[in-house]
Amino acid sequence: MNSTATNAPLGIIGVGLMGRGIAQIAAQGGIPVVMYDSRPEGGEEARKAILATLRKLAEKGKISDKDVAEAASRLTVAASLAELAPCAAVIEAIVENLDVKRALFVELEAIVDPACILATNTSSLSVTAIAAACKRPERVAGFHFFSPVPLMKIVEVVSGPLTDAAVADRLTAMARQMGHTPVRASDTPGFIVNHAGRGYLTESLRILGESIAPYPEIDRILRQAAGFRMGPFELLDLTGLDVSQPVMESIYNQYYQEPRFRPSPIARQRLAAGLLGRKSQRGFYRYEDGKKEEAPEAPVPPRTGQPIWVSHKDLADFPAVAALLEKLAAPRDANERPGEQSLCLVLPLGQDATTAAVAAGLDPTRVLGLEPIFLDGRRTLMTTPLTDPAARDAAHALLAADGTPVSVIHDSPGFICQRVVATIVNIGSDIAQQGIASPQDIDRAVALGLGYPKGPLAMGDALGAATVLAILDRLYEFYRDPRYRPSPWLKRRALLGVSLLTPDR
Helix, strand or coil, X not given: CCCCCCCCCEEEECCCHHHHHHHHHHHHCCCCEEEECCCCCHHHHHHHHHHHHHHHHHHCCCCCHHHHHHHHHXXXXXXXXXXXXXXXXXXXXXXXXXXXXXXXXXXXXXXXXXXXXXXXXXXXXXXXXXXXXXXXXXXXXXXXXXXXXXXXXXXXXXXXXXXXXXXXXXXXHHHHHCCCEEEEEECCCCCCHHHHCHHHHHXXXXXXXXXXXXXXHHHHHHHHCCCCCCCHHHHHHHHCHHHHHHHHHHHHHHCCCCHHHCCCHHHHHHHHCCCCEHHHCECCCEEECCEECCCCCCCCCCCCCCCEECCHHHHHHCHHHHHHHHHCCCCEECCCCCCCCCEEEECCCCCCHHHHHHXXXXXXXXXXXXXXXXXXXXXXXXXXXXXXXXXXXXXXXXHCCCCCCEEEECCCCCCCHHHHHHHHHHHHHHHHHCCCCCHHHHHHHHHHHHCCCCCHHHHHHHHCHHHHHHHHHHHHHHHCCHHHCCCHHHHHHHHHCCCCCCCCC
């Protein structure tokens, strides 16, 4: 596809919060922008809002007065679609309705130059389906920004089967000119970010649905032990279940009920009850004046000095746990088998405490599982259904002796961090396996778009692909649920002992 003049304007249709954000960064990047909105006053309102935002940035010293004036000079408002005729590219940011978007692009084709790019900011609809209505589907692509656009420095450049490679190249260059990081993806439900994000929320909801821990505890564990910026239920409250639940259901159904993306009835019930989150003042948490009501933590029990037994094999497999017990001055039972009064600590990888206790021939009333991988920030203890409360409290007191908070959960294969992180890594691996995006773009998109501590593949490398594979294999063995079947991408790299970021040659 031939390129258009470099000084040709960018058209933006639909200048609500998303559209005006795109207009702002385009104008700041030196691109002339023509804004059109179906509401006659919408374009001018957007221009004034952008100018107000730019002036605030100047007041804070983030940009100069000259920058404000230059960006302002690049913003114009169109009274009709016909005024977008000179544009080199048009981005639509209108309602998420396939028929409405298709009708708009058909109308635009009669107005703009044949070389003009038609880009959709859709987050959930098929770019291919939108392009199918056009006479020139090769010039249609996805250009998916995230809100708030000026702060979320990521944009997905999405190609359908007929999209010209030059169109994706031009959008990639435009994103960089706007100061954003572009990632390339082929058209698939959820693209990269919303696709990769299925693991965090759906697996956490499943954990809640199994009564493994209450939602405030799950949030604390994933924030403090695994390093996520927000817990999954805090995130659902922030986004709003009226937004999150339809996305979960849409991606699940668009993938023909792929078990990895299976939603939870818990979220559907809470949505029906109007427990949307912050916007309704009640979600998983209550909110007053926008402030979350904090759930209290259980107090730390008094320390008993009960001897603690850990198998020599477990200590050899997890030296960090051995170092921790030494640091805590734990009274140790170093015998091959535990004494009658000893507390038994098991360190399961992908298993639950019950399975570990039975396999080792231990008394389940004295057994607790300690999360052996995610020990920093917060420690997790796991009971069997028969664990004596006195044993539970003794282990809690010991593991909290240095001031590190401890969460006590019910029995779960893979605890909480292991199973959530393994699920995220597995979905990221399968995105790579399907060729939806490069391994590097998957990790860039997720780290920037979702704020995870690392991209899913780097997250897997940090644990080790073989470790993630072992967790998934044991989850699958326990549940017999194809949700946990490992991606071929993960399995092969685990067998070869190479990074999950290693592309096929």
